[in-house]
Amino acid sequence: MDRASQPSTIDRTHVAAGDGVPISTKETSALLAPNAVSEAPALIASVPASAQHRRFAFGVVVVLLVVFVTSLPFATIQAPRVDAFLTVSQAIVLFAEFLTAIFLFSQHSIQPRPGLLALASGYICSGLFAFLQTLDFPGAYSSIGLITGTPSGAVWLFFFWRFTFPLSVIAYVLLKEAKETISPLARLGSGQAIGITIACAIVTTLGLTWLLVAGYLPSLNIGAAQQPLVQYIAVATWSLNSIAVVLLFIRLRTILDVWLIVAVFVSLPDLTFAVFYAVTIRFSVGWYVGKAFLLIGSWTVLVVLLWETTMLYARLASATILQRRERTNRLMSVDEATAAVAHEINQPLGAMSLNCETALACLTISPLNLEEIRSCLMDVMTDNRRAREIVAGIRSLFKAAPGQRTTIDISRLVQDVLRMVENDLRVHGISASTQFQEGLPMITGDPIQLQQVVLNLVRNAIDAIASAPGPTRAVRLVATKGTNSAVSLLVQDSGPGLTSKSETNIFDPFFTTKASGMGLGLSISRRIIEDHGGDLRLVEANSNGCRFEVILPIAATSDGESFRGLSATARS
Template sequence: MSQRKFMGLVGGATASGPGIALASQRSANAAAEPAYDDEQEFPLIIANIPATPRQKAWAVGVAVLLIVLAAVIAPFARIQLGQINGFVPVLQTALALAEFITAALLFAQFSIQPQQALLALASGYVFSGSFAFLQTLAFPNGYASAGVIGDGLNSPAWLYVLWHTTFPAAILGYGFTKDQSTAGRPSRPAIAAIATAIGCIATVAGLTWMVTAKAEFLPSFYVNDVRHQTPLGNQVNLILLLWNMTALTVLFVRMRTILDLWLMVTLLAYLPNFLVAIIGSSVRFTIGWYAARGFVLVGSCMLLTVLLIETIYIYSRLASVTALQRRERANRLLSIDAVTGALAHELRSPLGPISLNAATGLSHLRAASPELEDLENILCDIEADGNRAADIISTIREMTIKTAHGGASTNVEDVAELALRLLKHDLQANGVSVATEFQGNIPPAAMDGTELQQIVLNLCKNAIDAMSSVPANQRQLRIKTRLDDGTTVYLSVEDSGTGVSPGDQERIFDPFFTTKQEGMGLGLAISSNLAARCGGKLRLVKSAVKGSVFELAMPISGPASAQ
């Protein structure tokens, strides 16, 4: 028996990692292999896409390149260079813009899938961009000889400390909350994002006022020399180094997604900044000082680049899907045109004589002495033409049913996998862990693939809704397939929800009956009718406080059984 496992991305994530991780085991000794290619995936939320081996290889390559560059520059780090006054304003203004754009993209991700972790991370980028730009305003000989704000000596250093304290703190908040359930997510994520951004800006304003207007009350990092730090400055840089390494360690231990991966690279790019300050006593305008800020700029642009690339990738896939949908719609419209054209052409033949005979009959009735024998013949002709029109409609109906369903042949397991792929976003948002147990080598079922997909999607969505009140770590969806006596294919959908009450189990398939507050009561009724029309049957096998099991029985297709 072939087994595949899908793991939910949020809340119910297991040790195998977030996202829907799919593995296939062909035999007891066979190695696990993907059941479908990564190129066939259609990611919906960039922040929650599992990191692929290719992306990990790219991240490792970038990290190695950064380490090699740092090692090459290290022997020359203390060499003093000329003071370039425009360096800090230009570099950190570009850095701030990159941070703000990244924050905007993360807030957009939060509006699509409201996770508190994304809100924390976006806030970190707001803090980072704000303090980076404010340090530029306070930096001596930047926009002004003594800086636009602050005392021109210690205020830039304190803004630097706030910058590199709040950003790792936000990453720690992200790292510890990213696997939590989204059950308590806000109903209006856009408003929550705006409120958080306003709160961050207010906090930045308060802290900036403290280190600029009240700088004389704070410990000094520079004393009458804008180039050399005091021993306190070196100690603070050591603390900042350990603080960033703590955030890096947490991400490494809890690494699941692309976002985690490139955040680690970003923090790694920040480390030379602190090492230069510790080893070189933070002497400004040395090779190490200039290089360290270059590393910070690279780190700030890292996640922005990844988010833009992944957004372009999703857009290209969405464009392909849209084109396919339009093509399918055009084909359906052509089929409808063909059927309606044939129907109109065939019905003109009996409807013309019916109208003519009806007019003749009326003229006979209006005559002074109507001839009943002629009227009888006219009515018989109308009846015959009416029956012929009914036969034409029945013939065309049978023809379309045969075309749509008569020769349908569907691989049940492929349809189930596709349905799970389409429900990937819902599974991630609700923290549902999914496992499949496929028998493998099952002959095709005699059912239309689109209708079977509709049934599976409906059963899975109902299962997700049934588990909404269950703790996130207990939300489990299981899909099984089996072949019985070589004539019937069974597909079962099992959830760990609250179950259906005994009084409702007999009515669960009735039209307009529902146990959900916002439900219409049509999903299971339509699914049951679709199954019955193809010779199958949908039934509720069992339901208890620990979950329900729905089973769909389908006959195998004729050619398959003949083989």
């Protein structure tokens, strides 16, 4: 009756490539907890400007500058009159400016910043003045305008439009790096601060418009001709916009800064026409170019905000998916590791159960076979001790502290492993041979852990040979003294070998080429060997089989004692 306990195994192959990592007991609780995002998603207003953004913005500025310079000789040439151009284009401006303000307010609601409120208020004023100028522009909605009824009314509203926006940009530049606590709105909630900002922008717009309607501002026209005051105001407005561009460039930090430069820059051509031409001819080439530039400027920041927001959410979605996948894979790794540990323990427990049943059966036979009963109980004790050693080995593996280490004779360890798998070798018709170099030095290590490594390699070899029967069915173990004061153990089989992909991933946790198996074997084995200061590697894998090499450092002894190897033996 064969009562030998079946050896525990750790499979060489794994379940899913790249799905996990060796998991220690200290890591288990952390893996089971939801992964926290270390940092909040970056806001558009705080995302640093990349070299690509700078180059692209610079290219846009160059193209617009070329268009502007090219149009200068034709600025006063009368173009076809399109009455709907102004109303449609500035309605689009109103829509774009308001949308941009909404985006900036949403950024502020996530991370309050006074600079964003100042910039958003400028966009609100800009949109309102664009709309009011359209209402008062002669020929747009009425022949003389709906607000002031004078030709200079639309001109003043245009300057209000182009004056308030650079002021808000300058305020943004000065406040963008300031802490939110310095703002009087810091004590209010985000919604209240946004509401007050909107109210202030509307009050400012209505206040300046009232000054115009009430006649507190001088007329800019004498009949159909503009007064020289228009040029002075245009120079002041042009200078203010230029100051905003310079300040943005000096304190350029973020993507928003880069594209605000473009947005402010595109207002300069229209102002330049007012500076250099005493009379701005409506519906001329210069007039159309200036309005087109303002239309482009109103959409610049909005398009960038939309694009970058989409990119941020796309990256956030990808990160969330990867995070969930990683958590799922780690949870699967915990389950697989638990199953592997249970598999390790069940082997000696199964043998203990079988021996106990045999001993109970012997008690029913008369006369009692005391020697047989004693042998069964001794096997139970041996299996019990082995189960304890496996548990202790697993615990020591998953702990930072090394297990108990002693000097080990590698040749004796190999022979012990072969005795453990003797029955498997016989079942599958596999021969096992060993060759040990004469005078083989001793090594230092945990005998249980190193036994598990060698057992894993041998069992892997047996499984590989059994999976693809061939003319040669053999496992060979060769121990020699390697270089650099180390002992080398080669484990070679005559199995079908591995594919190139399997060679690359063979030591990855939970990678497998078999239909069954936990796939923790080689990953844990390599960790054990590395903890012993050695190395485990795949030397060769082809159609003639695989060859693994274990390299372990020689034990340091005072008398230089070494164990003489045995000659080659064969087992079938």
